[in-house]
Amino acid sequence: SQQGEEDPQALSIQEGENATMNCSYKTSINNLQWYRQNSGRGLVHLILIRSNEREKHSGRLRVTLDTSKKSSSLLITASRAADTASYFCATDAGYAGNMLTFGGGTRLMVKP
Amino acid sequence: EAQVTQNPRYLITVTGKKLTVTCSQNMNHEYMSWYRQDPGLGLRQIYYSMNVEVTDKGDVPEGYKVSRKEKRNFPLILESPSPNQTSLYFCASSLQGRPSDTQYFGPGTRLTVL
Numbered sequence: 001s002q003q004g005e006e007d008p009q010a011l012s013i014q015e016g017e018n019a020t021m022n023c024s025y026k027t028s029i030n031n032l033q034w035y036r037q038n039s040g041r042g043l044v045h046l047i048l049i050r051s052n053e054r055e056k057h058s059g060r061l062r063v064t065l066d067t068s069k070k071s072s073s074l075l076i077t078a079s080r081a082a083d084t085a086s087y088f089c090a091t092d093a094g095y096a097g098n099m100l101t102f103g104g105g106t107r108l109m110v111k112p
Numbered sequence: 113e114a115q116v117t118q119n120p121r122y123l124i125t126v127t128g129k130k131l132t133v134t135c136s137q138n139m140n141h142e143y144m145s146w147y148r149q150d151p152g153l154g155l156r157q158i159y160y161s162m163n164v165e166v167t168d169k170g171d172v173p174e175g176y177k178v179s180r181k182e183k184r185n186f187p188l189i190l191e192s193p194s195p196n197q198t199s200l201y202f203c204a205s206s207l208q209g210r211p212s213d214t215q216y217f218g219p220g221t222r223l224t225v226l
Contacts, residue, residue: 030211030212031211031212033214035215040200040220040222041219041220042116042202042204042217042218042219042220043155043202043204043215043217044217045214045215045216048212048214050212088154088155092211092212100157100211100215101157101171102147102154102155102156103154104152104153104154105154
């Protein structure tokens with residue numbers, strides 16, 4: 001079952017603009033992770049935010065987490081054509097093993 | 113280079129013909145997992161393994177088998193493939209299977225069952 005739901009499903013912007021993607025989830029979590037997938041390839045981990053954190057930065061990435069609203073956002077600043085990819089949020093089920101549940105993803109296109 | 117490898121990368125087969133997709137990792141990870149990715153459904157976990165000889169069902173295990181005889185290998189077996197198993201499959205591994213562990217994904221295997 002999908003725990004995370006990304007919004008929008010697709011996003012098209014110009015190079016240099018910021019891109020914001022949102023993720024909503026249904027049940028309590030310990031951590032939320034964001035992954036990136038280039039077309040047809042494996043997913044690559046971007047960033048993890050714990051349930052007791054509200055904001056985290058990594059390079060041009062900024063992730064926020066609002067546990068009261070059960071939502072997270074991923075902001076990519078000063079986007080580049082190379083950022084074109086699908087972005088997925090993944091939430092844990094609270095116990096090891098059946099680790100991560102992925103959302104359907106946001107397809108980001110950055111036009112040069 | 114630390115990586116997860118899968119073989120084959122592409123496979124076209126017919127209904128009922130048994131097949132195996134191999135997965136291997138060279139990071140000494142305890143945890144390994146298989147996902148399938150379908151349009152509009154995101155990634156869904158098929159099976160996972162916390163360590164050698166320990167495997168458990170994920171969200172969509174029907175029609176699949178796995179084994180974990182060695183730490184580095186986690187093959188996915190389709191005993192009698194059906195067209196609804198046409199999908200993009202990913203193997204992943206992580207250090208210990210903790211929710212905070214980063215998962216490392218293989219390049220994917222695109223399977224078509226006719």
